[in-house]
Amino acid sequence: MQFSDEGYIIRLRKHGESSLILTVLTRNHGKISGYVKNCLHKKTLSIYQLGNLVRIEAFARVEENMLNLRVELEEAGSVNFITDGSKLATLSSFCALCDDCLAEQEPLERFYYYVESFMELINEDNWLAHYCFFEFYLLEELGIGLDLSECAATGRVDNLRYVSPKSGRAVCEEAGFLYRDKLFSYPQFIVEKNYRPNPAEMADLLKMTEFFLQKNFFNTHGLKFPTNRANLLTQLNI
Numbered sequence: 001m002q003f004s005d006e007g008y009i010i011r012l013r014k015h016g017e018s019s020l021i022l023t024v025l026t027r028n029h030g031k032i033s034g035y036v037k038n039c040l041h042k043k044t045l046s047i048y049q050l051g052n053l054v055r056i057e058a059f060a061r062v063e064e065n066m067l068n069l070r071v072e073l074e075e076a077g078s079v080n081f082i083t084d085g086s087k088l089a090t091l092s093s094f095c096a097l098c099d100d101c102l103a104e105q106e107p108l109e110r111f112y113y114y115v116e117s118f119m120e121l122i123n124e125d126n127w128l129a130h131y132c133f134f135e136f137y138l139l140e141e142l143g144i145g146l147d148l149s150e151c152a153a154t155g156r157v158d159n160l161r162y163v164s165p166k167s168g169r170a171v172c173e174e175a176g177f178l179y180r181d182k183l184f185s186y187p188q189f190i191v192e193k194n195y196r197p198n199p200a201e202m203a204d205l206l207k208m209t210e211f212f213l214q215k216n217f218f219n220t221h222g223l224k225f226p227t228n229r230a231n232l233l234t235q236l237n238i
Contacts, residue, residue: 001067002059005029006074008119009052010095014040020048022069024056025098025115030106034058034067047071049078051091051119080122087122089228089235090131094118096226097135101142101217111141128236129195132202135209136190144168144216148191151175160186165211184208199238206233 007026011033015021018040023033034056039048047054053075058067081087098115102108108115114134121130139145145168150157152169153176162176162183163169176183185204189197197205210229218225 001061002057003029004055004057005032006053006055007032008077008115009048009050009054010098012048012050022048022071023099024054024069025102025108025112026056027112027116028107029058030108031098031102031104032056032058032067032069033104034069036069036071039071046076047073049076050095051077051081053077053119077119077122086236087127089232090128092228093226093232094131094134096228097138097213100223100226101138101213108141111137114138126196128202128238129189129197132197132205132209133190133195135206135213136187139209139212139216142213142217144212146170146212148186162186163208165215168212168216184211203233203236203238206236 005026005028007024009022010025010031011023013021015035018038020036020039021033022036023031026032052073055072055074057070060067081091114130114137118127118130118134121127146163147169148160148163150170151160151172152164152167154172154174156172159173160170161173162171162180163186164171164183170186171183184207185201187201187205187208188194189201190205214225
């Protein structure tokens with residue numbers, strides 16, 4: 001088994017004195033974990049950082065074995081995060097969710113667009129909006145996406161204002177007003193593909209995605225919700 005690809009480093013685990021188990025979220029092969037031998041030296045430490053874009057050559061004698069990786073740096077993306085506490089906290093959340101939620105060697109196809117948008121546009125003033133889109137479409141990638149097309153109670157397709165925490169479906173103003181304190185805000189900016197939402201809209205979206213990720217994925221699979229994500233809204237102060 002042998003292939004090459006490119007992707008972003010999302011996890012590093014030291015193995016012995018100078019080697020790593022590296023996890024990379026790749027363009028064509030999804031999440032890849034593999035062994036990188038004798039890579040921890042002063043001259044190469046800058047390569048092995050969360051958020052870096054790398055080119056990997058992966059190979060294994062038989063398919064069941066752990067992959068061996070050769071790694072080359074393509075872009076030192078980590079430098080875009082380390083000087084900004086909010087960006088660093090968001091990168092930590094991104095890496096934890098990708099590592100915990102995505103299956104090994106399952107192609108990401110369209111979802112990789114949202115991964116790449118967040119990583120490549122981190123220096124734009126609306127970088128957090130791209131992270132919001134990543135989390136929203138992570139739900140879809142996991143098969144627990146929300147139905148925002150019509151009101152669950154009335155079937156109306158207009159005046160949608162809320163999302164039900166029970167069903168993950170949209171609710172219109174008329175049907176949901178009396179229960180609004182128990183419902184999530186409808187993510188209009190996601191539906192309209194508006195990449196310049198206000199902070200309150202992004203905070204509402206992240207509260208909602210956190211709820212559905214925890215309820216419909218982490219709890220379902222008996223997994224602990226990642227601390228880096230649980231603390232994200234506090235870190236962002238929005």
